[in-house]
Amino acid sequence: MxxxxxxxxxxxxxxxxxxxxxxxxxxxxxxxxxxxxxxxxxxxxxxxxxxxxxxxxxxxxxxxxxxxxxxxxxxxxNDPGRNGIGLGMAAPTILRYGTEEQKDRFLRPLWTGEEVWCQLFSEPGAGSDLAALATRAVRDGDSWVVDGQKVWTSSAHNARWAILIARTDPDVPKHRGITYFVCDMTDPGVEVRPLRQITGEAEFNEVFLTGVRIPDAHRLGAVGEGWKVAQTTLNNERVAIGGQRMPRESGMVGKVAATWRERPELRTHGLHQRLLSGWVGAEVARLTGERLRQQLTAGHPGPEGAGMKLAFARLAQELSGLEVELLGEEGLSYDDWTLRRPEAVDFTGREAGYRYLRAKGNSIEGGTSEILRNIIAERVLGLPAEPRTDKDLPWKELAR
Known part of the structure; x- marks a missing residue:
């Protein structure tokens, strides 16, 4: 036995x-x-x-x-859309770098949805260049005191916990002096403000951290190795966004195809060719995602997930634009422009106009398409890296 x-x-x-x-x-x-x-x-x-x-x-x-x-x-x-950051990003990072005590404390209520998570990574002055982040964490006995600002934080208004990276050593190059923490979003020094988007809703937030105390027991990985830990989070994020398991003709392409079938009076030859191209692209992406998930059975996500996320963003924008053109004036409006604070993004349950506007963010969130192309070129295809004159400079000497 x-x-x-x-x-x-x-x-x-x-x-x-x-x-x-x-x-x-x-x-x-x-x-x-x-x-x-x-x-x-x-x-x-x-x-x-x-x-x-x-x-x-x-x-x-x-x-x-x-x-x-x-x-x-x-x-x-467990309503995965409500806690996508926790399930798709925080959990695999905690599993890989967390202590047994951290795994025991965080994983169960994360998975059941009792505790929602958010991600405190991007900053107003460090978006695409995440390693240039300026939020500081200073050691004070058994705790760290954190001050700074984060931005584009999904679910911060609902979150109990956050995954956070902060600078703990300004005297070393930017990729090194970073440490990874679990931050309590109920700390009195955490302030969450809504960011209203072009869609009219505020699914994102900006978060201000003022004297936030984080116990050292809530640090993931070694001090100064936060960039390494963050790569696990980011690679899982790109797979979570672009490599979800979906049936054929689901998501954005399913909505456009359904409109095409149900509204024959809208059809034109030019749009038909674009629909066929989008359908094939969506099917290629779906099958590639299935192959990627099979590869993940042997280990953790690598840079290949950048390709899936890049393809997802391109297809979502192309197909949502096609749907608006297909519907004409009807496609330019949707029913709710009020300031909403959604728990999850609902692409397929809203109107075409909403999908068109929301898809514009797909090429920014989870890593901009420009940065993902660099990752694919350098880490997947092995092409020469771009010159980086600031790579070896201490962070405190960087122009900001």
């Missing part, structure tokens, strides 16, 4: 465990939160995570086996 903590690699064994969970916690009579907690404790949350942390050390691809069984039984999910 295999040890209790042996990796589970048999799909039938995963089905058996899932059915046992359903038998003990009938979704029809169990509170959703209680069911999600039980699912995590049974190792059926992220099956590829370790025993004791929501998983069974199973191959990542077998998550689909569990998800299918639970969906068929009408089991509740």
């Amino acid at each position: 295999p040890p209790a903590n042996a990796p589970v690699t048999d799909p039938d064994e995963l089905r058996r465990r899932t059915q046992a969970l359903l038998a003990e916690h009938d979704p029809a009579v169990t509170e959703p939160l209680d069911f999600l907690r039980a699912r995590y404790d049974a190792g059926l949350a992220w099956v590829h995570f370790p025993h004791g942390h929501g998983g069974l050390d199973a191959p990542r691809a077998l998550q689909a086996v569990v998800d299918a069984e639970l969906a068929a039984a009408g089991a509740p999910d």
Whole structure:
């Protein structure tokens, strides 16, 4: 008989465990939160995570086996759109760099959705050049005192915790003197202000940090190695944005194709050719994403995720523009321009005009398309790097 903590690699064994969970916690009579907690404790949350942390050390691809069984039984999910940063970015970073105490404290309520997470990375003076960030963290005994400003922070108005990078040593080059923390968003020194977007809503925020105290126990990785830790977060972010598992003709291309079929009076030959091109591009991206996820079963995301995110942004903008052209004047408006504070971005549940405007942000969030092209060129294709005259200068000597 295999040890209790042996990796589970048999799909039938995963089905058996899932059915046992359903038998003990009938979704029809169990509170959703209680069911999600039980699912995590049974190792059926992220099956590829370790025993004791929501998983069974199973191959990542077998998550689909569990998800299918639970969906068929009408089991509740953890509303992943509401906590995308926590699930897609914070969790894999905590798993890789966190202490056992940090994993025990953060992963379970993160996965069940009890605690929402946000990302405090970008700054007004350090967007595309993230390593130039100026938010300071100064050691004070067993704590760090943090002062600075972050921007474009999704979910900050709902978040309990944040992943944060701050400068802890200004005397070394910019990529080195950075440390990675978990920040308590309820600290009195944290101020969250909405940023209204072109869509009319405020899904993003700017966050001001004034004398925020972070215990050293909430540091991820070694002091000064925050850039290394952040690469895990950023690589997972790009996969989460551009490499989601989706059925054929879903997402943006599905909305445009449905409009084409349902509104024959709108069709023109030129738009038909563009729709065909977009459909093929979406299918190529979908299959490439599936291949990337299969590669991830052998390790952590690498720079290849930049290609998926780049393709996602380009397709979303092309297809949303095509949809607006197809609909003509009808495509220029949508029903709600009031200041809304959404918990998640809803591309397919809104009107074409909203999708067109919101898609403009796809080439900025998660790494600008220009930066992603550099990553692909240098780290995937092995092309010569661009000259960087500031690479070896101490951060405090950089022009800002």
